Amino acid sequence: xxxxxxxxxxxxxxxxxxxxxxxxxxxxxxxxxxxxxxxxxxxxxxxxxxxxxxxxxxxxxxxxxxxxxxxxxxxxxxxxxxxxxxxxxxxxxxxxxxxxxxxxxxxxxxxxxxxxxxxxxxxxxxxxxxxxxxxxxxxxxxxxxxxxxxxxxxxxxxxxxxxxxxxxxxxxxxxxxxxxxxxxxxxxxxxxxxxxxxxxxxxxxxxxxxxxxxxxxxxxxxxxxxxxxxxxxxxxxxxxxxxxxxxxxxxxxxxxxxxxxxxxxxxxxxxxxxxxxxxxxxxxxxxxxxxxxxxxx
Amino acid sequence: xxxxxxxxxxxxxxxxxxxxxxxxxxxxxxxxxxxxxxxxxxxxxxxxxxxxxxxxxxxxxxxxxxxxxxxxxxxxxxxxxxxxxxxxxxxxxxxxxxxxxxxxxxxxxxxxxxxxxxxxxxxxxxxxxxxxxxxxxxxxxxxxxxxxxxxxxxxxxxxxxxxxxxxxxxxxxxxxxxxxxxxxxxxxxxxxxxxxxxxxxxxxxxxxxxxxxxxxxxxxxxxxxxxxxxxxxxxxxxxxxxxxxxxxxxxxxxxxxxxxxxxxxxxxxxxxxxxxxxxxxxxxxxxxxxxxxxxxxxxxxxxxxxxxxxxxxxxxxxxxxxxxxxxxxxxxxxxxxxxxxxxxxxxxxxxxxxxxxxxxxxxxxxxxxxxxxxxxxxxxxx
Numbered sequence: 001x002x003x004x005x006x007x008x009x010x011x012x013x014x015x016x017x018x019x020x021x022x023x024x025x026x027x028x029x030x031x032x033x034x035x036x037x038x039x040x041x042x043x044x045x046x047x048x049x050x051x052x053x054x055x056x057x058x059x060x061x062x063x064x065x066x067x068x069x070x071x072x073x074x075x076x077x078x079x080x081x082x083x084x085x086x087x088x089x090x091x092x093x094x095x096x097x098x099x100x101x102x103x104x105x106x107x108x109x110x111x112x113x114x115x116x117x118x119x120x121x122x123x124x125x126x127x128x129x130x131x132x133x134x135x136x137x138x139x140x141x142x143x144x145x146x147x148x149x150x151x152x153x154x155x156x157x158x159x160x161x162x163x164x165x166x167x168x169x170x171x172x173x174x175x176x177x178x179x180x181x182x183x184x185x186x187x188x189x190x191x192x193x194x195x196x197x198x199x200x201x202x203x204x205x206x207x208x209x210x211x212x213x214x215x216x217x218x219x220x221x222x223x224x225x226x227x228x229x230x231x232x233x234x235x236x237x238x239x240x241x242x243x244x245x246x247x248x249x250x251x252x253x254x255x256x257x258x259x260x261x262x263x264x265x266x267x268x269x270x271x272x273x274x275x276x277x278x279x280x281x282x283x284x285x286x287x288x289x290x291x292x293x294x295x296x297x
Numbered sequence: 298x299x300x301x302x303x304x305x306x307x308x309x310x311x312x313x314x315x316x317x318x319x320x321x322x323x324x325x326x327x328x329x330x331x332x333x334x335x336x337x338x339x340x341x342x343x344x345x346x347x348x349x350x351x352x353x354x355x356x357x358x359x360x361x362x363x364x365x366x367x368x369x370x371x372x373x374x375x376x377x378x379x380x381x382x383x384x385x386x387x388x389x390x391x392x393x394x395x396x397x398x399x400x401x402x403x404x405x406x407x408x409x410x411x412x413x414x415x416x417x418x419x420x421x422x423x424x425x426x427x428x429x430x431x432x433x434x435x436x437x438x439x440x441x442x443x444x445x446x447x448x449x450x451x452x453x454x455x456x457x458x459x460x461x462x463x464x465x466x467x468x469x470x471x472x473x474x475x476x477x478x479x480x481x482x483x484x485x486x487x488x489x490x491x492x493x494x495x496x497x498x499x500x501x502x503x504x505x506x507x508x509x510x511x512x513x514x515x516x517x518x519x520x521x522x523x524x525x526x527x528x529x530x531x532x533x534x535x536x537x538x539x540x541x542x543x544x545x546x547x548x549x550x551x552x553x554x555x556x557x558x559x560x561x562x563x564x565x566x567x568x569x570x571x572x573x574x575x576x577x578x579x580x581x582x583x584x585x586x587x588x589x590x591x592x593x594x595x596x597x598x599x600x601x602x603x604x605x606x607x608x609x610x611x612x613x614x615x616x617x618x619x620x621x622x623x624x625x626x627x628x629x630x631x632x633x634x635x636x637x638x639x640x641x642x643x644x645x646x647x648x649x650x651x652x653x654x655x656x657x658x659x660x661x662x663x664x665x666x667x668x669x670x671x672x673x674x675x676x677x678x679x
Contacts, residue, residue, distance in 0.1 A: 072592045109632075115639050116610055116629050120589055120599045269632070273608055276601055276631035281589040293586040293603035295666045297659055 065257035069224055071284050072191035075123040077142055077178055079196070080110060080149070081170065083131040083203040086158040090205070091235060095268040102203050102233055105268055107153050109275040110201070114146040117279050128152055129173060131202075133162050136169040138177060161207045171216045174198070174226070183225050195225045195282055202232040202250060205241040209249055221255055227282040228254045231262045231274050260288050304334055307350045311375045315415035319355065322416050325423070327461055327475045328358035329504055329523035332419075335365070351375070354384070355419065359426075360463035360471040361508040366422075368415070378407030379415070381422070385466075388429050389422075400425055430462045434470070442470045442511055448548040449474070455551075472509040474547070476520075476555050482562055484569035485593070486529045499525045505558055507551060516541060520554055530561050533617040571654070572596055572615050575624070578658035579613070604666055607673035608632075611644075611665060620650040626661055628668065633676035640676045644668050 086103055093105040100108070117124055126149050128140035140152055174180055178196045202209070211217050220226055230250045237243035243263075251261050262274035277291065285291070301320065305313050319325075319332050326332065335354040351370040356363050367382040383389060389396075398405045403417035411417075434443050446462065449455040461473040480503040503526045508519045518541045522530060530536055538557055541550050572595040580587060583600050588610065590598035599612045610629040616622055626644035633640045646664040648657075 073589050112631055112639055116631070119629065119639075120610075120612060121597075272632040276608060276610055279588045279599070279601070279610065284587060284589055284592070286585045286587065291585055293601050293608070295602055295604060295662050296582045296585075297662050297666070 065287065067258070067283075068188055069283050070189060070191045073121065073281050073284060074191050075121070075125065075194045076117075076281065077125050077127070077194050077196045078117070079127045079129055079174065079178065079198045080114075081129045081131060081136075081198055081200045082106070082110070082153060082156065083201055084156050084159050085131065085133060085161040085165075085204055085207065087161055087203075087205055087235070089235075091266045093266050093268045093271070100268070101158075102266075103158050105271060106201055106203060106233065109271050110153060111150050112272060113199070113275045113278060114149055116276070118144070118146045120279065127177065129170065130156060131165060133159050134165060136167060136173065138173050141177070161204050163207060164210050165204070165207050166210050166212060168211060168213050168216065170198070171211075171213070171220050174220050175216075180220065180223060180226055183223075185224055188224060191283075192225050195227070196223075197227040197229060197282055199278060200228065200230045200232075200250070200253075202230065202246070205235040205243050205246070208242055208246060211253070217253065218255070221253065224256075227259050229260045229278055230254075231264065231271075231278065233264045233266070233271060236265060258282060258287060260285075304336065307336055308353075309349055309351075309375065311409075312351065312370060314412035316353070318413045318416045319419070322413075323502065325416065325420060326358050327459070327473050327504075327506055328361075329506065329521055330358050332357050352379075357419070357423070359423075360430075360461040360473040361510065362463055362465065362471055364426075366419070376409045378404055388426055396425075427457060427461065430464060431457070433464045434462055438468065439464065439470055442472075445547045446472070448546065449551065452548050453551060467512075469513075470511040472507075472547075474507045474509070474551060476505040476507055476551070476558060478503070478505045478526075478555070478558050478562070480526070480562065482566045483529060484566060486525070499523060507554055509547065516543060518550065518554075520558070522558075529565060530558070532565075536561055568617070568619070569594070571620060574654040575615065575619075575657065578654045581655075582658055582662060602665060602669055604669040607670040609669045609672055611669075613661070623648045624657075624661070626665070628665075628672045630672070630676045635676075642668075642672055642675065 083106075084103065086101065090102055092099040092101060094100075095105075114126060117126075122144060125142040125144055126140075126146065127138070127142045128149055130137050130139050139156075140149055143149065174196065179194075180196045183192045183194075184190070221228055230253070232247065232250055234243040234246070235241050237247075247263050253259075254261075260278055260280075262277070264270045264274055277293075280286075280291075305316060308316065316334055319334070323331065333356045335356050336350060349372070351372040352368060354365050354367045356365055358364075364386070365384045367384055369380040369382065371377045371379070381389075401418060401421045403414055403421055408414055431446075433439075434446060446460070449460065450457075455474065459475040459477070461471075463471040465471065483503070502523070504523045505526060506521050508521055510517045518538075520536075520538055522536075536557065539550075539553050576590055576595040576598050579598050579600070580590070583602075586600050586602060588599040588601055596615045597612065599610060601608065601610055608631055610631060612627045612629065614625045614627075616625075626646065628642045628644060630640035635641070644661070644664060646661055648660075652660070
């Protein structure tokens with residue numbers, strides 16, 4: 001146990017030294033607790049698996065995918081996929097002296113996302129999809145009106161969870177509601193009229209998400225103008241819950257390598273920081289691995 | 298105003314191609330506006346088929362006025378060359394066959410297959426028309442205007458192709474002079490509205506013309522810019538032209554006006570370059586933390602910054618008066634609200650319009666290194 005702990009600390013040190021990959025050790029998760037091997041040995045940014053058995057990847061081995069799309073800030077159509085299910089047993093978020101349920105915390109962080117994204121550029125549009133116990137429902141069409149989405153979110157009650165959640169309907173909705181298909185993917189030099197992004201927020205630690213129709217998923221995910229960003233909050237990963245498996249599954253929905261993936265435990269600050277990083281425009285933001293938010297002077 | 302599509306539907310297919318070519322050719326006249334078609338809906342059309350019209354009026358903008366020439370196709374044989382009626386004009390009132398043979402060859406040898414046939418005929422007629430007007434100009438009544446015209450030709454090298462002259466029935470003289478503006482320096486710009494009401498708003502390229510009208514002793518001059526050019530050049534403020542000086546005449550005025558337009562184009566280019574350099578400087582320093590930036594006009598950039606465990610979204614905005622006006626730097630909170638929206642603060646920082654863009658970017662970032670942690674404290678207080 002202690003050997004691998006040393007190993008991990010060594011790796012963290014090495015990673016810290018490489019320019020390209022700066023490890024942020026800011027969260028409480030990295031106290032010298034025994035569970036350090038189970039949690040990602042780096043900041044909550046990197047799209048790594050929460051898996052106690054896999055070995056740490058060397059930072060140098062990772063290849064940053066090459067961007068082929070024009071870096072234009074075309075208007076975004078962001079589909080916020082909000083998970084309204086709450087696990088029977090869930091730890092609360094602590095923010096200062098107060099504690100919040102995961103649902104409330106997520107709603108709060110989404111408010112910041114919506115307001116800030118809209119003030120960066122008011123051409124962006126947002127739609128709302130809700131994940132129920134076992135269904136995916138389109139709730140709000142694309143709109144510039146951030147307040148209406150926030151109000152709808154605030155009014156959305158929680159629900160229970162089931163063992164499995166099938167996500168196929170989500171891709172059907174992307175096809176039918178987002179006009180992704182109308183974009184011309186033949187000539188990638190010409191900036192598209194808009195890009196489509198899913199901001200998938202998942203709050204369950206026990207329910208396994210499933211995608212049955214892989215062709216449908218592939219067809220959408222491989223579209224150059226589509227991005228599948230994920231932010232998942234979870235209980236502390238252990239053998240009782242499915243946090244690791246869920247994380248592995250959600251990371252692999254995207255195949256192009258430009259999507260962002262944030263697994264966040266019950267740390268309010270991490271959640272808000274991840275939401276803020278998701279403000280980045282898919283055509284202009286750095287790859288998650290290459291992102292570094294320090295000031296360079 | 299009916300759309301182009303609606304107009305076309307009034308004519309049989311053979312005629313439609315001629316009309317389409319008329320619309321597509323931007324070199325028929327000097328004017329920024331284009332040639333248009335007018336159909337008199339009240340004229341009776343034989344039979345009930347509304348799509349069998351055979352005549353229409355071509356409205357040609359010329360020297361600031363409009364010439365109305367009626368084109369009449371033979372409704373029994375559409376393959377024959379059309380007839381022309383120069384409405385209310387003595388031009389070619391009784392044309393000689395020889396004149397048509399030599400000067401309007403496209404009409405003499407009318408080719409039914411050539412869709413550009415009608416455009417060619419109109420262009421040839423316009424050459425004759427210009428000669429006809431020029432002859433009128435040589436009358437004793439217009440010695441002054443004739444002199445202006447000659448001077449423009451001799452001293453500025455403005456050829457007959459580059460100037461349209463028209464003397465109307467009230468004996469006012471109209472000139473339309475092409476200002477050969479070099480627009481290659483203009484930054485890329487998309488017109489806000491390219492099509493409106495089914496018509497293209499900017500049919501020709503970017504061009505500018507000087508319209509001069511002599512009514513008795515009074516002279517009025519106006520500069521007319523093509524729609525896209527007008528949009529770009531007058532974005533910030535109206536383009537002011539020096540007043541026309543009667544004594545120095547057109548030969549001195551045309552270069553002045555030309556220079557004013559070129560200066561404005563250069564101004565816009567300079568501003569664009571500066572904004573581009575500014576945003577590029579930020580991308581060089583902070584490309585790895587950029588959220589979004591304006592990639593067309595380079596007037597805005599948003600970054601995410603982390604200083605000593607404090608995080609903030611920072612948006613920097615430039616305006617049209619930059620660098621005279623200071624860029625606006627705003628910090629947006631990612632976790633604290635004020636009045637129901639994320640807490641916002643403007644950054645105070647030293648500024649001089651004379652700094653290089655790299656220096657300015659550096660200054661702003663240095664200031665932000667202090668401001669971000671302080672901003673976090675301010676947010677928590679609320």
